[in-house]
Amino acid sequence: MTRIILMTAASALMLGACTTTGNTERNAAIGAGLGALTGAVIGNNVGSGDGETGAIIGGVIGAAGGAYTGRQQDQNMGERTQIRRGANGEPLEYDSYAGRYYFRDTATNRTYWQNGQLRTR
Template sequence: MKYLTTTIATVSILGLAACTTTGNVEKNAALGAAGGALAGAVIGNNVGSGDAKTGAAIGAVVGGAGGAYAGNQKDKAIGEGTRVRQRANGQPLYYDQSAGRYYYFDEARGRTYFENGELRG
């Protein structure tokens, strides 16, 4: 029963991580929580009183917090917030770190343009 609960929780968290489109914070938090829960369950089962549930809960909290922090740092490093940026017509925007501006790709012309329509060199 201990392993079934841990397995269900891990699969659920990984499933939610696959659905995120908002950024690295959510994805890394979910993956960190899943990994932490799994590691915590194994450690909790093999050490002390053999309580895998408590180990999984502690591992999920620590792993989730660590993953969220790592995702936040990753977003800051690329200059991206935690949400997907899009133009009004739904085109995704990408961040040009050297220019410090967002741009989009025009498939019809095969060129990239900054948000204001200026051609990106």
């Protein structure tokens, strides 16, 4: 039982660390792992002692909470959940004054916001 819980939590944490798509997916995976672990401990020590049901409930609640938190973080950064690259694969840079990401077109040396609009100063 404990082995299954630890394997589930470790898998969720590893998968969450590998994502490059944004905070939503990463936080959902981490939330699921931590929620399952917490739910199993609480379920095992309270009531009928059913750790498996507690792990399932905790995992679902943790994933939902983590996904919501990650989505809020992505929105606060001014972007949707997506890979942080420009239109042609250029790395994005963060403009702290505007609170938005932009990329530099190497052919024209112009900068564009992440949504493709020309960035003016």
